[in-house]
Amino acid sequence: MDELNSSVVTSNMSSPEHPPLVSWVSTGLIPALVLSLCFLLGVPGNIAVIILRPNWQHLSNLSQTLMLNLTVSDLLCLLSLPPWIYALLYSWTLGLVTCKLLSYLLYCCINGSMLTVTVLSVQRYLQVVQLQKCFDQVGKKRMLGLLWLIVMILSIPSLVLRQPISNQHLITCDSHFSSPAQRVAIVLLSETLPGCVSITVLLFSYISLHRKVNQAALFNNPQTTRLVTSIIVTFLVLWMPYQITNMVSVAAISLNNDTLLKSCIENRNIVRALVFVNSFMNPLLYAFASRNMCTVCQKREHGYCC
Numbered sequence: 001m002d003e004l005n006s007s008v009v010t011s012n013m014s015s016p017e018h019p020p021l022v023s024w025v026s027t028g029l030i031p032a033l034v035l036s037l038c039f040l041l042g043v044p045g046n047i048a049v050i051i052l053r054p055n056w057q058h059l060s061n062l063s064q065t066l067m068l069n070l071t072v073s074d075l076l077c078l079l080s081l082p083p084w085i086y087a088l089l090y091s092w093t094l095g096l097v098t099c100k101l102l103s104y105l106l107y108c109c110i111n112g113s114m115l116t117v118t119v120l121s122v123q124r125y126l127q128v129v130q131l132q133k134c135f136d137q138v139g140k141k142r143m144l145g146l147l148w149l150i151v152m153i154l155s156i157p158s159l160v161l162r163q164p165i166s167n168q169h170l171i172t173c174d175s176h177f178s179s180p181a182q183r184v185a186i187v188l189l190s191e192t193l194p195g196c197v198s199i200t201v202l203l204f205s206y207i208s209l210h211r212k213v214n215q216a217a218l219f220n221n222p223q224t225t226r227l228v229t230s231i232i233v234t235f236l237v238l239w240m241p242y243q244i245t246n247m248v249s250v251a252a253i254s255l256n257n258d259t260l261l262k263s264c265i266e267n268r269n270i271v272r273a274l275v276f277v278n279s280f281m282n283p284l285l286y287a288f289a290s291r292n293m294c295t296v297c298q299k300r301e302h303g304y305c306c
Helices: 029-052 061-079 081-089 095-129 137-154 156-161 180-213 222-254 258-287 290-301
Strands: 162-167 170-175
Touching: 029 061, 029 081, 029 258, 061 081, 061 095, 061 137, 061 258, 081 095, 095 137, 095 156, 095 162, 095 170, 095 180, 095 222, 095 258, 137 156, 156 162, 156 170, 156 180, 180 222, 222 258
Parallel strands: none
Antiparallel strands: 162 170
């Protein structure tokens, strides 16, 4: 995400005609391989979900809409990866406007996926634990409109701050901050705070759901337990390193600790690549496994699907 394509290059590999290729020991190569794998496997997976919609006939209209919203967000996120993969291995060559627009699209897709996952967790909590239907048709449209309004607002900093920046023999599409204070404010308000809120809401919702389901033997379904556990663990494993790196970098700037900040920047490509793995994993967790969760909803509500 910010400085997604920063990498270390050697000066003897640069030339006016061809962008420099990173060395094999560079931190840019591993993220490039991870992103390439996500693109090759995740794009067909998300397209398959959109076409086949496995087990979606057992879901409510709201759940189907959220699932489609999640899948489209993940698909667009993965489709935007090739320019970033190229930039990790070579250099940014697409200019200022493309840098800003692709960055904005990328942030919109990632934030949209994260917030949709959060809304899905809240919906399942309300329907299984509280036995409440969430929205009617009008309320569903308003909820989705509000979700994407928040997504677009959170993504504005990338549209404003991103620009091609010369870094030794490399041009990167990075955020340019006017001061350390601006960097701290942007990272906290547009990335760390929304991420921490989403993680907290997801943990509360699914842990509460898991406890409610296990209160009665009728609802104690090992498959559902594995599904809930996989959702929580996957989300935490793929998102927490990124959030922790953001918080540590903010602390490093506040303490004027250049060594700590440099360490965060060097490892940022790797932890951000994990976020894209989430877009690859979502079809497996939320589409192909939704039947198990729907079974619980049917038992709790005598036939009403979540």
